[in-house]
Amino acid sequence: xxxxxxxxxxxxxxxxxxxxxxxxxxxxxxxxxxxxxxxxxxxxxxxxxxxxxxxxxxxxxxxxxxxxxxxxxxxxxxxxxxxxxxxxxxxxxxxxxxxxxxxxxxxxxxxxxxxxxxxxxxxxxxxxxxxxxxxxxxxxxxxxxxxxxxxxxxxxxxxxxxxxxxxxxxxxxxxxxxxxxxxxxxxxxxxxxxxxxxxxxxxxxxxxxxxxxxxxxxxxxxxxxxxxxxxxxxxxxxxxxxxxxxxxxxxxxxxxxxxxxxxxxxxxxxxxxxxxxxxxxxxxxxxxxxxxxxxxxxxxxxxxxxxxxxxxxxxxxxxxxxxxxxxxxxxxxxxxxxxxxxxxxxxxxxxxx
Amino acid sequence: xxxxxxxxxxxxxxxxxxxxxxxxxxxxxxxxxxxxxxxxxxxxxxxxxxxxxxxxxxxxxxxxxxxxxxxxxxxxxxxxxxxxxxxxxxxxxxxxxxxxxxxxxxxxxxxxxxxxxxxxxxxxxxxxxxxxxxxxxxxxxxxxxxxxxxxxxxxxxxxxxxxxxxxxxxxxxxxxxxxxxxxxxxxxxxxxxxxxxxxxxxxxxxxxxxxxxxxxxxxxxxxxxxxxxxxxxxxxxxxxxxxxxxxxxxxxxxxxxxx
Ligand SMILES: Nc1ncnc2c1ncn2[C@@H]1O[C@H](COP(=O)(O)OP(=O)(O)O)[C@@H](O)[C@H]1O
Ligand SMILES: [Mg+2]
Numbered sequence: 297x298x299x300x301x302x303x304x305x306x307x308x309x310x311x312x313x314x315x316x317x318x319x320x321x322x323x324x325x326x327x328x329x330x331x332x333x334x335x336x337x338x339x340x341x342x343x344x345x346x347x348x349x350x351x352x353x354x355x356x357x358x359x360x361x362x363x364x365x366x367x368x369x370x371x372x373x374x375x376x377x378x379x380x381x382x383x384x385x386x387x388x389x390x391x392x393x394x395x396x397x398x399x400x401x402x403x404x405x406x407x408x409x410x411x412x413x414x415x416x417x418x419x420x421x422x423x424x425x426x427x428x429x430x431x432x433x434x435x436x437x438x439x440x441x442x443x444x445x446x447x448x449x450x451x452x453x454x455x456x457x458x459x460x461x462x463x464x465x466x467x468x469x470x471x472x473x474x475x476x477x478x479x480x481x482x483x484x485x486x487x488x489x490x491x492x493x494x495x496x497x498x499x500x501x502x503x504x505x506x507x508x509x510x511x512x513x514x515x516x517x518x519x520x521x522x523x524x525x526x527x528x529x530x531x532x533x534x535x536x537x538x539x540x541x542x543x544x545x546x547x548x549x550x551x552x553x554x555x556x557x558x559x560x561x562x563x564x565x566x567x568x569x570x571x572x573x574x575x576x577x578x579x580x581x582x583x584x585x586x587x588x589x590x591x592x593x594x595x596x597x598x599x600x601x602x603x604x605x606x607x608x609x610x611x612x613x614x615x616x617x618x619x620x621x622x623x624x625x626x627x628x629x630x631x632x633x634x635x636x637x638x639x640x641x642x643x644x645x646x647x648x649x
Numbered sequence: 650x651x652x653x654x655x656x657x658x659x660x661x662x663x664x665x666x667x668x669x670x671x672x673x674x675x676x677x678x679x680x681x682x683x684x685x686x687x688x689x690x691x692x693x694x695x696x697x698x699x700x701x702x703x704x705x706x707x708x709x710x711x712x713x714x715x716x717x718x719x720x721x722x723x724x725x726x727x728x729x730x731x732x733x734x735x736x737x738x739x740x741x742x743x744x745x746x747x748x749x750x751x752x753x754x755x756x757x758x759x760x761x762x763x764x765x766x767x768x769x770x771x772x773x774x775x776x777x778x779x780x781x782x783x784x785x786x787x788x789x790x791x792x793x794x795x796x797x798x799x800x801x802x803x804x805x806x807x808x809x810x811x812x813x814x815x816x817x818x819x820x821x822x823x824x825x826x827x828x829x830x831x832x833x834x835x836x837x838x839x840x841x842x843x844x845x846x847x848x849x850x851x852x853x854x855x856x857x858x859x860x861x862x863x864x865x866x867x868x869x870x871x872x873x874x875x876x877x878x879x880x881x882x883x884x885x886x887x888x889x890x891x892x893x894x895x896x897x898x899x900x901x902x903x904x905x906x907x908x
Contacts, residue, residue, distance in 0.1 A: 459707065529744040533808070535705055537758035537815055538734030547761050552748055646747035647795045 314365050321358060328353035351382055395627075402624025405617045410625075415583035415600075421614040425622050427585040428600035431500070432629070434589055435579070435596055436569050438504040439511055444561055446508075447515025448550075454516070455523040456545050473513040481509040482574025489578075500589025502578035503596070507568040514567055518560025522553045555641035562637035566630045572598040597626045651678040651849040652717050652735075652818040654699065659713035660878075661691065661698050663706065668694045670878035672713075674868060676819075681841060681850045683860040683887065686870035686902070691879030692853045693741075695870070696821050699851065700736035701729040717819075734758075737817035741824045743804035745796035745811070752792040754807055755779060758815035774814055782810035783840050802833020809840065819849040827855060838863050857903060861891050869899045 332349035336342070355378045363371035413424035450470070454463055485506035489497055526549050534544040550557070575596055581603045582593040595603075601622035608615030654676040661669040669691035676682050684692045697703040698711050701722060715722040722732050745754045755775045759766055766774070775792065779785040784806040788799070796807055805825055812820060822841075826834040841850060841863050854860050860867055868884035883896045894900045 527744070529740060529742060530746060532702065532705065532740065533744045533746065533811075534757075534761060536700065536702060536733055536738040536740075537761065537811065538730050539758070539761040540730050543761055543763070548746065552746075644748075646797065 313367070313370075316362055316365055320361065324354055324358045324361065325350075328357055351378075354378070355382075398620065398624050398627055401617070401620035402622075405621040406624060410618070410621055414585045416585070418583070419609055420611060423614075423618065425595075425597065425600050425618065425625065427583065428595040428597045428622060429625060430585055430587060431579070431594040432569065432596040432598075432626070434587065435500055435503050435507065435575070435594065436565060438501065438589060439507040439568055440561070440565060442504065443508045443511040443515055443564070447512050447561075447564075448519050448557065450512075450516045451519035451523055452545060452550070454520055456541075456549065470513045470516050473509065474517065476509060478506075478510055478571050479573040479577070482506045482577040484509060485574070485578050498578065498580040498593045499591070500579060500586070500594040503575045503594065504589065506574040506578050507571060510571065510574070511564050511568045514564040515561060518563065519553075519557050522556035522560060523549060525556070526552050552646060555645035558637050558641045558644070562633055565633055569630060569633075570598055570626060572602055575599050576602070597622045597629075601626075651847060653678045654819065654849070655714075655716045656699075657714045657716070659695070659698065659711065659715065661694050661703060662710050662712075663694075664708040667878045669698075669870075670880055672881045674881060674884050676849060676851060677866065678849045679845060679847075680865040681845050681852060681863050682866045682868065683864035684851070684853045684868050684870060685855075685857065685860050686879070686882075687872065688855075689875070689879070690870040690872040692870050693823050694879070696823055696851060696853055697738075699819070699821055700738055701732045702738060704729065734815055735817055736819040736821060737812035737815060739805070739808050739812055739820065739822040739825050742828050743801055743808050745799070745804050745807050747795070747797045749796055750793045751788050751796045751799070751807060754796040755810050755814050757811055778810040778814040779807075781813050781844070782806045783836060783843070784810055800833070802829045802836060805829060805833065805837060806840065809837075809844075813844070813848075817848070819851070820844065822850065822852040824853050824855060826859065834859070857891075857905075861887055867891070869894070869896075869902060871898050871902070 329346075329350045332346055332353055333341075336346050336349065355375065358378065359371050359375045362374045409422060410424040410426075411429065412426055413422070414427035415423045415425075416427075450466065454466060458466065482503075485502045488505065489499065489502050530548055530552060531544055534548045535541070539547075576599055579596065579599065580593040581599055582595050586592055586594050601619040604615045604619040604622070655674075656676075657673045659669065659672045660667060672695060684696065686692055694703065699715060699722075703709050703711060711723060713723075717735070720727065722736075746757055749757060752771075752775045753760065755778050756766075756771055759771075759774070776785060776789075779788065784803060787803060788794075788807075796804065799807060805828070809820075809825075826837050829837065838859065841852065844850060845865075852860075852863065864887045866884065867887045867890040869882045869890065870879050871882045872879045883890070883894060883899050885894070890899060891903050894903065
């Protein structure tokens with residue numbers, strides 16, 4: 297029989313960890329900003345260089361102070377925190393920059409006339425984008441009405457019913473569609489309508505068909521993901537109550553995931569509402585209001601912005617201003633859609649209290 | 650109101666895998682039948698084949714007969730949806746519908762089937778089902794709150810209320826207490842005693858005491874090894890399974906020398 301001896305355990309002291317004071321990061325920031333400013337003042341000051349140098353000096357300063365006082369684990373934590381915050385600020389730069397540029401340049405013509413007048417008969421100053429706003433809303437609405445049912449039904453098939461090679465083929469085709477460049481979708485629509493109606497036609501519905509090619513795979517993909525998140529137990533609970541499968545799909549699966557599907561659809565709308573190239577080849581451009589998507593050319597905000605910018609009339613500033621305001625209106629529209637989708641999905645999402 | 654089930658020579662498959670082999674048994678009406686046995690011996694699989702929930706899993710199928718009131722549940726003219734309305738089921742994990750309130754959960758069987766119902770009728774059904782599940786007093790003031798906001802034990806009783814609201818003849822329960830604390834477990838055991846006067850109840854349990862407390866008949870399932878099919882070893886009234894079982898394996902299992 298062997299004698300088991302337990303080695304004496306080292307005393308586990310919880311110790312007293314020392315911390316940097318809460319103001320230390322701010323102090324480090326101030327010091328590194330001043331230091332970098334001073335260094336650059338000698339070599340010739342520029343803002344970008346100053347910001348980058350400040351970030352580097354700040355990180356080095358804070359991490360070494362932390363290492364000295366708090367130990368290596370805390371120092372690593374501070375280092376990674378600095379990296380993450382840095383990456384966040386970096387990602388914020390283009391966002392803020394775009395928002396600021398669009399708002400400041402678009403504000404000049406953000407007036408009532410812009411929303412009430414088209415460009416028909418307008419040369420020079422004044423005029424508006426009523427025709428483009430109407431076009432964008434009509435084209436996007438038609439695209440959504442066509443794409444959402446097709447996309448959701450496809451996703452339901454793939455998740456709830458599809459087995460074997462048919463489902464695999466559809467999944468493959470959806471993948472291929474996701475990768476289609478938007479101009480190719482536009483050319484597809486032109487080719488299709490040229491076969492149907494002869495060459496040279498430009499119709500609103502052609503633009504919608506092109507956008508559908510882009511929107512359907514996005515809706516399928518996002519809906520599929522959401523439907524797969526619905527727990528299998530909920531479907532079984534429904535079957536066990538004697539509810540047929542199709543009612544279970546409609547009233548349990550889709551009902552439970554309606555908030556997520558709504559978010560996916562909103563993202564898909566945001567994806568197509570700013571398309572330009574496929575609409576230029578399918579809709580053409582026009583300066584007059586056209587509410588009929590089955591007859592004649594239509595304008596949309598992106599094509600209007602592009603056209604005003606590419607072919608300005610004198611005075612050039614008036615055209616450029618209109619282009620910026622069109623961009624601003626587009627951004628606002630997308631934000632409005634997002635807001636509405638948020639409110640709707642909040643109303644429908646599962647609750648626990 | 651409750652029915653007898655006769656199972657003969659039932660083989661249950663997942664694709665090519667034979668999970669349960671050659672089970673024959675009679676389940677008496679107005680009684681509680683407990684299934685015991687080690688994990689993976691096919692208790693859940695067998696239970697789910699009694700209301701045709703088994704075939705919901707892709708590739709799953711069943712051979713043999715399950716006869717209720719002279720009708721083979723697997724007959725070609727039988728609609729599985731009707732079977733599930735007659736033979737209700739409560740699952741291991743409470744699964745109330747997250748988008749529905751407490752009252753809507755109770756009415757789910759009717760609502761999901763778009764059955765028309767007068768308001769007073771619906772209110773009566775909610776009250777009687779929740780009374781039946783011993784939950785009414787706890788939730789009567791918050792029927793319009795979400796069902797997912799209840800405690801685990803309350804959710805499980807809500808699921809029982811939901812199951813009995815469609816007025817089944819038979820109630821299948823797959824380890825209904827395994828996710829619950831002892832007090833909720835007692836509440837459900839009391840409930841089972843009460844329900845047995847109206848329903849045929851079949852319960853799977855891992856808890857030997859629970860089987861001896863609540864059941865009239867006990868069936869012991871066992872498995873020879875992984876990959877082998879589960880089999881019914883013996884079935885008898887609960888007292889004799891626990892005091893003098895006829896099979897050695899049963900005795901080992903109930904006395905805790907196994908599994
Ligand atoms: N969905 C499934 N697909 C394939 N095999 C399964 C599935 N569910 C259970 N099984 C298998 O069937 C056997 C019985 O499982 P189960 O009925 O869950 O046992 P128990 O409920 O007695 O623990 C096990 O071997 C298990 O691996
Ligand atoms: Mg089980």
